[in-house]
Amino acid sequence: MPLEIYTDEYFMKQAFAEAEYALAKDEIPVGAIVVTGHKIIGRGHNLTEQLTDVTAHAEMQAITAASAYLGGKYLRDCTIYVTLEPCSMCAGALYWSQVGKVVFAAPDEKRGYRSMGGQLHPKTIVEEGLMAARSTQMLRAFFATKRG
């Protein structure tokens, strides 16, 4: 049996690589990538401070990039990997894109779409928890520095 390289973990690590870019820019570390057929077609990391724009979340940029790559606004055959549960803005964008699958690492109990309100498309498959500890740790360390 051939070794499966393109696992969910492989792609989630790529989302974490994006989160690391955000961290290096002193942004809240969240990263996202959009994948179709084992190919990464969109990447993004949080840039709300750099761009002074609340809409510059990781997922929004990854969605825009993936749509530009595909030349179409629907992401039905795509999976988005994101290091934190999407907020209701990003869930709304994912709803409109009809994305096939959302895999997110840590839950966001305060600002995630499940508590803030909002929804994904009814056909979207959702998986959570992959590498969640790494995301939580990264975010906690970031906010501890900010308070320190």
Add this chain to the structure above:
Amino acid sequence: MPLEIYTDEYFMKQAFAEAEYALAKDEIPVGAIVVTGHKIIGRGHNLTEQLTDVTAHAEMQAITAASAYLGGKYLRDCTIYVTLEPCSMCAGALYWSQVGKVVFAAPDEKRGYRSMGGQLHPKTIVEEGLMAARSTQMLRAFFATKRG
């Protein structure tokens, strides 16, 4: 008593001017403007088809433009005028921006944030119904053409 020029209706008409631009590009006609101190600092109209990007709603573009103008991501002293009730994506963006006031024309019973889920910031004032008939008529005519 001096005549008040800068009424809500004055600014809503500007939002409708944006919706007309969308219509001219065969986009679902929705427009938005962001105002602070009687000055329009952000404009946007729906461009989801032209840009093949689900995030290209009128409000998102107006928010990004206003933030760029201000050099800051918060729109606490601003009002956004929009011709249709925001969806949950746009409501989420408005939440993060902490916008002072939202004035929207027509309700969106299917895809508005009040039915789809999502929320505005608790400090945001909301007014609805100004020139609602014009918005509803514009949207109905657009969709009738699409079906025709």
